[in-house]
Amino acid sequence: MPFTRIVRYLPLLWASLRRRRVRTTFTIGSIFIAFLMYALAGAMNHAFEQGVQQAGVDRLMVQQKVSFILPLPASYLNRVKSVDGIERVSSANWIGGYLKDAREQIPTFPIHAEEYLDMYPELLLSRGERQAFLDDRTGFLVGRAVADAYGWKLGDVVPLKSSIYRRKDGTNVWNLTIRGIFDMRDEGDSRQLLFHYEYFNETLSDSQKDRLGWIMVQVKDPSQADAVGHRIDALFANSPAETKTQTERAMAQGFMKQIGSIGTILGAVVSAVFFTMLLVSANTMAQSVRERTSEIGVLKTLGFGNTTILSLVLAESVLITAIGGLLGMGAAWFLGLQLGTALKTYLPGFEVDPVTLVKGLVWVVALGLAAGAWPAVQAMRLKIVDALRRG
Amino acid sequence: MKALIHLRDLVKEYHRGEESLRVLDGLSLDIAEGEFVALMGPSGSGKSTLLNLLGGLDRATSGELTIGGLAIGELPDAVLARWRADHVGFIFQMYNLLPVLSAERNVELPLLLTDLPAAERRRRARAALDLVGLEHRMTHRPNELSGGQQQRVGIARAIVTDPTLLLCDEPTGDLDRKSGDEILDLLQELNREHGKTILMVTHDPRAAERATRQLHLDKGVLQAEVR
Numbered sequence: 153m154p155f156t157r158i159v160r161y162l163p164l165l166w167a168s169l170r171r172r173r174v175r176t177t178f179t180i181g182s183i184f185i186a187f188l189m190y191a192l193a194g195a196m197n198h199a200f201e202q203g204v205q206q207a208g209v210d211r212l213m214v215q216q217k218v219s220f221i222l223p224l225p226a227s228y229l230n231r232v233k234s235v236d237g238i239e240r241v242s243s244a245n246w247i248g249g250y251l252k253d254a255r256e257q258i259p260t261f262p263i264h265a266e267e268y269l270d271m272y273p274e275l276l277l278s279r280g281e282r283q284a285f286l287d288d289r290t291g292f293l294v295g296r297a298v299a300d301a302y303g304w305k306l307g308d309v310v311p312l313k314s315s316i317y318r319r320k321d322g323t324n325v326w327n328l329t330i331r332g333i334f335d336m337r338d339e340g341d342s343r344q345l346l347f348h349y350e351y352f353n354e355t356l357s358d359s360q361k362d363r364l365g366w367i368m369v370q371v372k373d374p375s376q377a378d379a380v381g382h383r384i385d386a387l388f389a390n391s392p393a394e395t396k397t398q399t400e401r402a403m404a405q406g407f408m409k410q411i412g413s414i415g416t417i418l419g420a421v422v423s424a425v426f427f428t429m430l431l432v433s434a435n436t437m438a439q440s441v442r443e444r445t446s447e448i449g450v451l452k453t454l455g456f457g458n459t460t461i462l463s464l465v466l467a468e469s470v471l472i473t474a475i476g477g478l479l480g481m482g483a484a485w486f487l488g489l490q491l492g493t494a495l496k497t498y499l500p501g502f503e504v505d506p507v508t509l510v511k512g513l514v515w516v517v518a519l520g521l522a523a524g525a526w527p528a529v530q531a532m533r534l535k536i537v538d539a540l541r542r543g
Numbered sequence: 544m545k546a547l548i549h550l551r552d553l554v555k556e557y558h559r560g561e562e563s564l565r566v567l568d569g570l571s572l573d574i575a576e577g578e579f580v581a582l583m584g585p586s587g588s589g590k591s592t593l594l595n596l597l598g599g600l601d602r603a604t605s606g607e608l609t610i611g612g613l614a615i616g617e618l619p620d621a622v623l624a625r626w627r628a629d630h631v632g633f634i635f636q637m638y639n640l641l642p643v644l645s646a647e648r649n650v651e652l653p654l655l656l657t658d659l660p661a662a663e664r665r666r667r668a669r670a671a672l673d674l675v676g677l678e679h680r681m682t683h684r685p686n687e688l689s690g691g692q693q694q695r696v697g698i699a700r701a702i703v704t705d706p707t708l709l710l711c712d713e714p715t716g717d718l719d720r721k722s723g724d725e726i727l728d729l730l731q732e733l734n735r736e737h738g739k740t741i742l743m744v745t746h747d748p749r750a751a752e753r754a755t756r757q758l759h760l761d762k763g764v765l766q767a768e769v770r
């Protein structure tokens with residue numbers, strides 16, 4: 153049956169679906185759920201993969217070997233700098249930064265500004281603003297997302313608070329002047345705040361002074377990244393604060409591996425749901441063909457050939473799967489738009505991407521054909537005389 | 544008139560395991576174009592079986608069977624299906640309409656196999672319904688129609704492709720006398736005015752009298768004809 157012919161059979165197919173409305177609805181419902189889950193899992197995966205892709209290959213992170221929450225001595229910065237094959241180094245600390253409400257923390261890092269900005273070209277900033285920030289020890293670089301959220305503009309002085317660090321005077325407020333507002337390349341997440349480590353360090357009480365959360369290293373040759381990492385770790389071997397150096401991508405991958413096991417579980421769940429869906433719709437198709445034995449006999453009597461009958465049953469099965477599948481993926485896509493905005497901070501890249509949708513369409517057809525295959529073959533093989541007698 | 548249907552020593556056996564059941568035992572028969580033949584006989588005598596063979600729904604065990612000069616038993620399945628669509632109209636005792644489709648859609652079914660565009664298919668379906676006097680019931684589903692009306696839809700479906708041969712298996716068997724008579728009127732009209740060759744199985748001698756010729760089948764053998 154040529155594809156264009158299918159159009160003329162649509163009323164027939166449609167009428168078949170309406171024959172048992174409740175059963176059809178439940179079947180479509182199970183397909184809907186299956187594809188909703190499939191597409192949401194796809195969105196999740198998309199978010200994970202984007203995280204890994206955005207991580208740099210030529211950048212290394214140096215952390216305490218024992219635990220990444222333990223700080224490194226400030227003296228490590230210069231020692232790392234002396235290692236062969238290094239282009240530049242910077243450092244950052246996690247300070248638990250916030251503006252008004254300690255529960256609404258914004259990723260805030262005191263950094264070695266010049267090196268940091270050279271190291272992260274994905275951070276987009278005009279030359280003028282860059283210079284203005286470098287020239288002001290109490291300057292503040294804020295991401296567009298934060299500036300927009302708080303209605304800030306250049307020159308505003310804003311009080312940054314830390315839930316971890318205290319100043320010598322016992323307070324935890326730093327008044328910083330906004331000197332630049334940056335975007336992230338490829339519309340990446342710009343919910344971030346940066347300010348000068350040197351100024352920050354000077355204000356701290358002795359007990360919290362001269363600590364680095366981690367050190368970022370840019371290597372000269374990305375292919376040597378691992379070797380450079382080993383050299384750095386060797387440098388601090390057997391010291392009280394041994395280090396562990398990894399590429400950003402390896403770290404992201406390591407992180408993703410942990411989440412990846414969630415991904416594997418998700419994948420397994422989606423497979424199970426697909427399988428269940430397959431059983432449900434195969435059962436529906438089998439029942440519906442069995443009920444229609446005599447009708448199929450009549451169609452054959454009228455001159456409908458075996459391949460036409462086979463195609464009609466398959467088309468009906470694919471139609472059911474397509475309705476459920478498209479509704480499910482449509483709902484996921486809509487949810488993705490809604491959740492995507494809400495999840496932007498925690499899971500940037502959470503969206504039902506075209507690749508997932510196209511793969512989903514392939515699944516729709518494949519599962520539809522699989523569910524209809526056996527009933528279709530039975531309908532095709534049905535002998536007219538038997539079908540009419542049984543009816 | 545030349546013979547449209549030609550049978551010689553036609554045998555049909557059903558096999559179930561070791562057992563074999565000879566249902567048609569060497570039938571020879573010619574039916575000319577334009578005849579209206581009533582086929583009578585006790586239950587189990589093989590009437591439906593014969594009809595199935597003539598309509599290419601089943602294949603004979605041995606013997607000769609040609610329709611319009613074509614040995615239909617030798618056609619491959621797909622060609623046979625096509626041949627059925629073009630040349631034969633079936634009318635069943637239980638109407639056998641698709642319950643989910645309107646009268647019009649039911650009648651349109653055989654036309655789906657043609658290359659006719661949708662509008663033309665519709666037009667022909669309506670014309671057929673018009674002929675059987677059901678033009679005002681086109682949008683009704685079978686369960687919204689009386690038995691007699693359903694059988695008219697069945698007849699409209701059988702004639703919509705304008706076949707030469709109509710095969711009817713007890714078309715009035717499930718109807719009361721009045722509706723049955725109306726159906727017989729219609730068949731007679733199709734035979735006389737539209738030149739359809741009709742073979743009708745019936746248990747009712749009154750119905751058989753409408754035909755131009757009566758055949759009696761008993762235990763798979765045709766009885767001597769009384770013209």
Ligand SMILES: Nc1ncnc2c1ncn2[C@@H]1O[C@H](COP(=O)(O)OP(=O)(O)OP(=O)(O)O)[C@@H](O)[C@H]1O
Binds near residue numbers: 537
């Ligand atoms: N597919 C089949 N397999 C086995 N036996 C069959 C099959 N079809 C028909 N028969 C047998 O063939 C014989 C003739 O059946 P057929 O249906 O032709 O009778 P009939 O004359 O139409 O009877 P009725 O008047 O009751 O409709 C019966 O004994 C029936 O059991």
Ligand SMILES: [Mg+2]
Binds near residue numbers: 590591592712
């Ligand atoms: Mg019979």
